[in-house]
Amino acid sequence: MDFPQKTEWIILERYGETTETIPELDELQNVREKLTERYNGLNKLLLSILEIQPRPPEDMVNLLVKTIERGQATIDSAEASIQEVKKNWSL
Numbered sequence: 001m002d003f004p005q006k007t008e009w010i011i012l013e014r015y016g017e018t019t020e021t022i023p024e025l026d027e028l029q030n031v032r033e034k035l036t037e038r039y040n041g042l043n044k045l046l047l048s049i050l051e052i053q054p055r056p057p058e059d060m061v062n063l064l065v066k067t068i069e070r071g072q073a074t075i076d077s078a079e080a081s082i083q084e085v086k087k088n089w090s091l
Contacts, residue, residue: 004028004035007082010091024085031078038071 008028015021045067049056085091 004031004078004082007085007091008032011085011089015089021089024088027081028085031081034074035078038067038074042067042071 005028008025011021011024011028017025045060045064049060049064052060
């Protein structure tokens with residue numbers, strides 16, 4: 001996955017912060033926040049599962065599966081957003 005920070009940095013370096021780049025930079029910031037939120041949620045859930053010994057309840061395992069699926073959907077969406085920004089700026 002192409003991380004939003006990398007694209008954000010390239011835009012800032014090449015074009016600066018202008019009225020044209022601000023919407024794209026905001027979009028990349030939103031992407032980064034969504035990815036961080038999903039990562040933190042997954043990490044918190046994994047830590048909770050690790051504390052349950054010897055085996056987590058089935059509903060926690062199901063929640064883990066759904067969390068991973070939502071995380072993958074977020075990654076796919078983030079990648080599409082990043083690619084669109086890159087296309088718009090010929091990066």
